[in-house]
Amino acid sequence: MVTCPSPKCGSPNVADLPHYWRSLPAESPLKAVYAPPAAVDASYWIALAALVAGIVLLVSGSLLGLLVAVAGVVWGVLVHQRAAGAARLLADWESSRVCLACTGTF
Numbered sequence: 001m002v003t004c005p006s007p008k009c010g011s012p013n014v015a016d017l018p019h020y021w022r023s024l025p026a027e028s029p030l031k032a033v034y035a036p037p038a039a040v041d042a043s044y045w046i047a048l049a050a051l052v053a054g055i056v057l058l059v060s061g062s063l064l065g066l067l068v069a070v071a072g073v074v075w076g077v078l079v080h081q082r083a084a085g086a087a088r089l090l091a092d093w094e095s096s097r098v099c100l101a102c103t104g105t106f
């Protein structure tokens, strides 16, 4: 049996946060309060475009291409790290519970 970890509460009346959130009506103000973390838009296309542009520049003999290609790779890594961080936050949210007595989440 899971109980609320708040020392002032300790209520056994807890619910799965994702399950509770999905059961809320759309007009409920709690819908925003308990909403899952926003997903980041993992758009790799800018990184990919820079990489391709860099390679094209390199092939055409411009050393600037190396810089552009490296920038593309670095950008891709940053996008990937942001996406991984957002996925972690979402996983935390998925495994959270909400106390129906004191409305705390844990």
Ligand SMILES: [Zn+2]
Pocket (backbone or CB within 6 Å): 004, 005, 006, 009, 010, 011, 099, 100, 101, 102, 103, 104
């Ligand atoms: Zn509580």
